[in-house]
Amino acid sequence: MKKVLSAILAVAMSMSMFVGCSNQSAQSQTSAAAGAADSTAAGTTATTTITHWYWADNSAYSAKMQEMVKDFNATNKSNVKVVAQEYPWDGGAYSETLFTAVVGGGGPDTSSFKLTSTPQFTANKLLANLDTYVSKWSDKDDIDSSLYDTMKQAGGSNSMYVMPWNTQVLYVYYRPSMFKAAGVTVPKTYDEFLTACKKLTRDTNGDGKTDVYGFGMRGAKGGQEPWGSFIWARGGDFTDFTSAKAVAGMQDFIDLYKKGYVPPTATTDGFNEIIANFKSGKTAMTVHHIGSSADMVKTFGDDVGAFVFPAGDKQWTSMGDTENVMFDKCKNKDAAFEWLSYLATGKGQETWCTATGNVPVSKRVQQLPVFQDNKFMKVSIEGQPHAGIFPILDTTTEWISTVWPNTVASALAGKTSAADAMKTLQKGLYGTK
Amino acid sequence: MLRKKIDIWPYLLIAPALIIILAMVFVPAFNAILMSFQSYDLRRPSEIGFVGLSNYGEVLQDSLFWESLLRTVIWVVFGVGFQFVFGFALALLLNKKFKGRGIARSVSLIPWVTPGVLIGLMWRWIYDGSYGVLNDILLKLGLIQDKIPFLAQESTAFPSVIVTIIWQGVPFFALMLLAGLQGVPGELYEAADIDGANAFQKLFKVTIPSLKNTIFVTTLLRIIWVSNSVDVIFNMTGGGPAYSTQTLSVYIFNKATSLNLGYSSTMSILLTLLLLLVAVPYLKNMFKSQGA
Numbered sequence: 001m002k003k004v005l006s007a008i009l010a011v012a013m014s015m016s017m018f019v020g021c022s023n024q025s026a027q028s029q030t031s032a033a034a035g036a037a038d039s040t041a042a043g044t045t046a047t048t049t050i051t052h053w054y055w056a057d058n059s060a061y062s063a064k065m066q067e068m069v070k071d072f073n074a075t076n077k078s079n080v081k082v083v084a085q086e087y088p089w090d091g092g093a094y095s096e097t098l099f100t101a102v103v104g105g106g107g108p109d110t111s112s113f114k115l116t117s118t119p120q121f122t123a124n125k126l127l128a129n130l131d132t133y134v135s136k137w138s139d140k141d142d143i144d145s146s147l148y149d150t151m152k153q154a155g156g157s158n159s160m161y162v163m164p165w166n167t168q169v170l171y172v173y174y175r176p177s178m179f180k181a182a183g184v185t186v187p188k189t190y191d192e193f194l195t196a197c198k199k200l201t202r203d204t205n206g207d208g209k210t211d212v213y214g215f216g217m218r219g220a221k222g223g224q225e226p227w228g229s230f231i232w233a234r235g236g237d238f239t240d241f242t243s244a245k246a247v248a249g250m251q252d253f254i255d256l257y258k259k260g261y262v263p264p265t266a267t268t269d270g271f272n273e274i275i276a277n278f279k280s281g282k283t284a285m286t287v288h289h290i291g292s293s294a295d296m297v298k299t300f301g302d303d304v305g306a307f308v309f310p311a312g313d314k315q316w317t318s319m320g321d322t323e324n325v326m327f328d329k330c331k332n333k334d335a336a337f338e339w340l341s342y343l344a345t346g347k348g349q350e351t352w353c354t355a356t357g358n359v360p361v362s363k364r365v366q367q368l369p370v371f372q373d374n375k376f377m378k379v380s381i382e383g384q385p386h387a388g389i390f391p392i393l394d395t396t397t398e399w400i401s402t403v404w405p406n407t408v409a410s411a412l413a414g415k416t417s418a419a420d421a422m423k424t425l426q427k428g429l430y431g432t433k
Numbered sequence: 434m435l436r437k438k439i440d441i442w443p444y445l446l447i448a449p450a451l452i453i454i455l456a457m458v459f460v461p462a463f464n465a466i467l468m469s470f471q472s473y474d475l476r477r478p479s480e481i482g483f484v485g486l487s488n489y490g491e492v493l494q495d496s497l498f499w500e501s502l503l504r505t506v507i508w509v510v511f512g513v514g515f516q517f518v519f520g521f522a523l524a525l526l527l528n529k530k531f532k533g534r535g536i537a538r539s540v541s542l543i544p545w546v547t548p549g550v551l552i553g554l555m556w557r558w559i560y561d562g563s564y565g566v567l568n569d570i571l572l573k574l575g576l577i578q579d580k581i582p583f584l585a586q587e588s589t590a591f592p593s594v595i596v597t598i599i600w601q602g603v604p605f606f607a608l609m610l611l612a613g614l615q616g617v618p619g620e621l622y623e624a625a626d627i628d629g630a631n632a633f634q635k636l637f638k639v640t641i642p643s644l645k646n647t648i649f650v651t652t653l654l655r656i657i658w659v660s661n662s663v664d665v666i667f668n669m670t671g672g673g674p675a676y677s678t679q680t681l682s683v684y685i686f687n688k689a690t691s692l693n694l695g696y697s698s699t700m701s702i703l704l705t706l707l708l709l710l711v712a713v714p715y716l717k718n719m720f721k722s723q724g725a
Contacts, residue, residue: 265562409674
């Protein structure tokens with residue numbers, strides 16, 4: 001009897017596992033179906049659920065996104081229900097998480113997105129082609145055609161896979177009070193900028209130690225963006241990192257570290273560290289975009305200003321972008337596009353850009369007083385003619401997350417020369433492996 | 434006939450566990466072996482296909498692979514070595530009777546039960562070169578004149594992460610060795626006392642020989658776990674600065690998240706083989722001595 005019972009138990013355990021799998025599979029199917037529609041019943045009452053992924057730089061932006069979702073869900077005429085799920089940006093790891101999820105058959109219907117990830121996603125046929133939707137879209141002309149061209153270039157074809165949302169032009173934040181104390185004026189040339197880094201590095205209490213560093217250098221992931229300005233300022237560019245001019249720009253970057261004009265932690269300082277250092281008064285200048293401006297003003301009031309990274313032989317600043325995409329697996333693309341258009345030109349565009357201070361892509365929203373009267377927005381617009389992006393290749397993501405930070409850290413520590421570091425960076429971006 | 438039917442019961446009973454292990458361990462492991470012979474880079478899906486031993490050739494010529502391997506050896510030798518030394522000392526201490534021993538035993542387990550990700554983040558802030566508490570303490574004690582960017586410079590980053598992994602693993606050794614200590618018969622110590630053995634002689638002639646098997650198993654487990662550990666280093670430094678904290682498992686992880694799954698699988702297979710090279714003679718020696 002005991003043996004019979006144990007046999008039944010063993011079989012039951014085995015069965016329960018399969019039942020578990022089967023239930024899970026059924027649940028997966030249900031969730032997949034829910035992605036398409038909560039109800040298959042015909043008529044206007046059917047609710048279509050769209051899952052959207054996004055990242056937010058702080059908790060206020062998280063709340064704002066949820067507020068927008070609530071507004072969209074309440075006001076859209078097609079009974080679309082968006083469920084927005086937040087994932088951390090984590091220096092670009094967001095894109096990797098998103099790719100892993102979608103390529104594995106999961107992930108959301110729509111997502112916030114960076115242009116640099118486009119080749120990776122289009123090569124795996126993961127993104128929905130938006131050509132038909134955009135061509136029929138009534139708000140199409142509210143976005144400048146050049147932006148559509150940029151979106152198409154990123155995908156390497158004439159089709160559009162990425163929907164514009166907002167841009168961020170990097171500029172230099174500075175503390176006017178520190179400039180005054182050091183007798184420095186806002187630099188108008190690259191050489192003046194380098195001099196300012198030196199003069200602003202000060203021992204303020206006379207104990208023989210540096211209390212304020214001239215520049216908040218970002219050596220961790222994401223630091224390639226401000227670094228690019230140094231390369232261009234010496235006349236280099238991103239087609240050939242090994243050119244003498246590009247190497248000279250790298251040497252300037254190394255010298256700032258070696259001479260002690262930036263915090264010694266610069267090799268591992270990322271977004272959080274450069275912002276914390278600037279806000280605590282440890283650095284007098286740092287590079288970031290308008291997304292930080294509200295927080296800066298909250299901390300310093302009027303004692304914070306901004307200027308475009310100054311011109312040397314050439315002038316360049318990084319144009320950050322945040323776009324949106326719809327995935328090919330999305331079962332209800334019409335509903336998803338309605339959500340994306342709400343973000344691009346609708347109320348979502350106005351709400352998000354007003355909250356974050358990012359540069360809107362909608363011409364209508366750009367004209368609103370809140371953007372016209374903002375000093376940081378003015379600097380962003382001033383920097384736009386010089387703004388660009390890094391080459392979008394299938395190696396770009398790895399280059400940004402691993403190759404650039406480690407190679408530059410090695411150069412800053414004096415383990416590698418500027419020329420050798422640039423050779424490594426060239427190979428990492430344009431090489432085969 | 435009846436006897437044959439009865440023989441099936443053990444297999445039925447282990448079937449659920451076996452099926453789970455096959456599905457969760459062997460299938461992915463087999464896939465990893467297959468991938469190691471393929472160009473499997475999700476950034477270049479059109480190039481996916483079998484390439485024979487090409488990945489192995491590339492990995493063996495990759496200087497970062499060899500640097501990471503050497504770092505893994507240092508990571509394991511110092512990490513596990515000091516975990517054992519401190520763990521053993523803690524076990525001996527906790528085996529003594531004193532007031533509050535129960536609380537001390539519970540508290541000593543905290544590092545072991547804390548998730549690796551949390552440990553990584555916590556120590557990252559402790560070591561922080563601008564706002565870290567360690568710098569603050571050292572400055573106040575007058576041991577340093579300037580703050581040290583522990584994780585931002587190559588010379589201090591790797592030792593710093595090793596200290597963290599030691600901190601994490603000490604309780605595991607202590608726990609296992611304490612269980613072993615409690616199984617050592619008191620008569621052995623009494624006999625040693627009668628023979629006039631001093632404390633060191635009792636330690637080396639009674640305690641350590643009695644714990645030999647526990648030490649072997651625990652050390653082997655830790656060698657495998659520490660070699661494969663990613664969470665602590667990844668959350669503290671990501672393998673930087675300048676790859677100075679990149680062990681082989683972190684390199685594998687970084688390559689995998691860069692979507693070059695063929696290359697990372699190849700390194701995983703090589704790491705597994707290297708661990709087997711350590712584990713098999715180790716276990717053989719252990720069973721041999723047990724037999725003797």
